[in-house]
Amino acid sequence: MKNNQANEIFRDAPVPRAVLKNAVPAMMAMLMVLVYNLADTFFIGQTHDALQVAAVSLATPVFLIFMAVGTIFGIGGTSVISRAMGEGRTEYAKKVCSFCMWSCVVVGIALSAFFLLFMDQILSWVGASQDTWEMAKTYLTIVSFCGPFVLISNCYSNVIRAEGQSGRAMMGQLIGNLLNVILDPVMILGFGWNIAGAAIATVIGNVVGAGYYIVYFLRGKSSLSIRLRDFTVREKVCSGVLSIGIPASLGSLLMSISQIVVNSMMAGYGDMALAGIGVAMKVTMMTGMVCIGFGQGIQPLLGYCVGAGLWKRFKKVMSFSVIFSLALSTVMTGVCYLLTDQIVSAFLTDPAAFDYAVQFARILLTTSFLFGVFYVLSNSLQAMGAAAEALIINLSRQGIVYIPALFIMNRLIGVTGLAWAQPIADLISTTLVVVLYFRTVKKCS
Numbered sequence: 001m002k003n004n005q006a007n008e009i010f011r012d013a014p015v016p017r018a019v020l021k022n023a024v025p026a027m028m029a030m031l032m033v034l035v036y037n038l039a040d041t042f043f044i045g046q047t048h049d050a051l052q053v054a055a056v057s058l059a060t061p062v063f064l065i066f067m068a069v070g071t072i073f074g075i076g077g078t079s080v081i082s083r084a085m086g087e088g089r090t091e092y093a094k095k096v097c098s099f100c101m102w103s104c105v106v107v108g109i110a111l112s113a114f115f116l117l118f119m120d121q122i123l124s125w126v127g128a129s130q131d132t133w134e135m136a137k138t139y140l141t142i143v144s145f146c147g148p149f150v151l152i153s154n155c156y157s158n159v160i161r162a163e164g165q166s167g168r169a170m171m172g173q174l175i176g177n178l179l180n181v182i183l184d185p186v187m188i189l190g191f192g193w194n195i196a197g198a199a200i201a202t203v204i205g206n207v208v209g210a211g212y213y214i215v216y217f218l219r220g221k222s223s224l225s226i227r228l229r230d231f232t233v234r235e236k237v238c239s240g241v242l243s244i245g246i247p248a249s250l251g252s253l254l255m256s257i258s259q260i261v262v263n264s265m266m267a268g269y270g271d272m273a274l275a276g277i278g279v280a281m282k283v284t285m286m287t288g289m290v291c292i293g294f295g296q297g298i299q300p301l302l303g304y305c306v307g308a309g310l311w312k313r314f315k316k317v318m319s320f321s322v323i324f325s326l327a328l329s330t331v332m333t334g335v336c337y338l339l340t341d342q343i344v345s346a347f348l349t350d351p352a353a354f355d356y357a358v359q360f361a362r363i364l365l366t367t368s369f370l371f372g373v374f375y376v377l378s379n380s381l382q383a384m385g386a387a388a389e390a391l392i393i394n395l396s397r398q399g400i401v402y403i404p405a406l407f408i409m410n411r412l413i414g415v416t417g418l419a420w421a422q423p424i425a426d427l428i429s430t431t432l433v434v435v436l437y438f439r440t441v442k443k444c445s
Contacts, residue, residue: 009164010086010304015316019298019324022161025170026297027290029157032170034289036177036205038282040198043188045347052195053348054271055135057278058126061259062115063143063202068252069107070154073100075296076245077155079382080237081162081224082300086307090223092237097159097222098230099237104155108148115144127264129271135195142199149210156213162300163223168216176209247391248382254398261403262418269415276356279347280419283340283361287332287368294325295375302383306444315441318380325372333369337362356415363419367426374426377433384444389436397429 009018037060044052077100084093115122119137128136153176160169180201187197217226259281266274298321305314336343344357374397381390402425409417409424 010301011308011310011313015313015320018301019317019320022166022301023294023297023321025166026161027293029170029173030289030293030296032174032177034285036180036202037285037289039181039184040202041279041282041347043184044195044198045349046185046189047194048349049194050275050348050350050353051131051271052135053278053353054275055128055132055195056139056198057274058123058128058132058263059136059139059143060278061256061263062122062126062140064256064259065253066108066111066143066147066150067154068249068256069111070104070151071158071249071252072245073103073151073241074155074158074245075248075299075382076100076241076243078158078162078296078300079244079248079303079385080240081159082303082383083307083385085162086304092235093162093223094225094230095232095235095237096241097224098226098228099232099241100155100159101152101217101226102228102231103241104151105148108151111151112144112147115140115147119144125264126260127267127274129267131271139195139199142196143202146203146206149206152210152213153206156210158296159224160213160216160222161297162303164300165222166297168221172209172212172216175212176205176207179208180205243387244382244385244390247387247394250391250394250399254394254402258398258402258406261406265406265410265418266415272350272352273356273415275348275350275353277360277419279344279353279357280360280364282347283336283343283357284364284368284422286336287329287365288371290332291325291329291371291375294321294328294372295379298376299379299383302380306384311444318376321376322373325376326369327372329372330369333365336368337365340365359416360419363416364422367423367430370426370430374430374433377437380437381433381440384440386436386440386444389440393429393433393436396432397425401425401428 009021013021041053041056044056077096080096081093084096119141123133123137153172157169157173183201183204184198187193187201191197193200214226216222262277263274266277298317301317302314305311305317340358340361344354344361348354348357378390378393381393402421405421405424406418409421413420
């Protein structure tokens with residue numbers, strides 16, 4: 001029954017319906033991730049203390065490393081499971097799902113321990129100043145305790161979509177993130193716990209979100225499995241997940257690392273510049289997160305088409321998705337550009353920090369209309385199992401193009417050069433993903 005439901009959506013539904021049925025819940029889930037990411041900064045901003053905003057800006061990319069690692073098992077597992085379902089290999093899909101669960105538990109505990117043991121070195125690396133050190137340390141220390149839950153939540157918000165359960169995949173993130181947003185004003189402003197309150201709300205939201213997915217499997221609602229007896233690293237389960245998951249997660253991981261590099265370099269221009277770039281990135285994140293959700297939402301559909309050999313349908317899905325995502329990202333970029341002042345004012349009241357944020361945001365928005373095309377094409381490479389090509393793309397945008405551009409533009413222009421580095425990386429990486437997509441499709445089909 002469950003497999004028939006997936007077949008109806010993936011194989012038989014009209015292309016626009018199939019795309020939107022999978023993509024809309026994924027976009028809604030990413031919107032909740034966006035709200036969750038904005039909430040801490042917004043409610044901390046209501047304290048009218050720009051130093052606390054700067055501290056959150058320093059801590060957030062470090063915490064997002066947990067999410068990036070969860071993406072290894074989420075995207076990798078989704079790619080392998082969706083192709084296995086298309087081939088009718090349900091038992092193999094169960095083994096992959098169980099592998100993802102227990103890997104999240106073990107790796108999450110190890111990552112939490114690493115952060116707690118090396119906290120001072122991490123804070124020094126990210127550029128925490130004397131004024132922001134203790135606040136950033138408080139936030140990171142508290143959120144480190146929810147490592148395994150963050151990994152599980154981010155993993156299964158992807159994996160469940162591989163069996164056509166996009167609504168349930170969205171619900172787990174929705175519950176956890178909504179709880180976080182509700183608790184933020186209570187703990188930050190109501191209890192007066194400030195940055196510690198933001199961290200505690202984050203922990204509770206992630207624990208509840210992960211709990212939803214665990215209960216979903218334990219109640220037997222899924223055709224997949226998280227039972228320990230189904231766990232294995234053999235039969236190319238481990239290598240299959242990691243070969244796709246690691247390249248896919250490198251985009252998220254390098255996003256965190258590059259943001260840490262930006263923060264460290266921006267700290268040289270003062271804490272107000274640091275607060276400004278942190279808020280400016282939130283503005284472009286509005287377009288980016290929705291487009292990431294759209295790309296992730298169509299990946300199981302594309303993976304099923306690849307596994308079932310439905311290349312004509314694959315190309316129809318891609319044509320519709322590219323046009324829809326380009327229109328979506330263009331409209332969202334325009335709205336964010338027109339409302340930049342109003343968005344920034346919700347987070348910052350300090351005049352210097354506000355001016356920096358508006359200036360940086362308008363620079364970053366110059367290429368955010370390309371996000372839709374970029375994420376559709378990069379997810380299509382993952383769906384086709386093109387591990388090498390996916391690795392190249394995820395290394396380029398936030399790594400081998402962006403990080404060198406930061407140093408070059410900082411030297412040439414100064415503080416605004418740090419903002420212009422991202423549009424340069426966007427143009428180069430989008431061109432590259434177009435070339436690799438057409439080359440891969442020609443080779444596979």
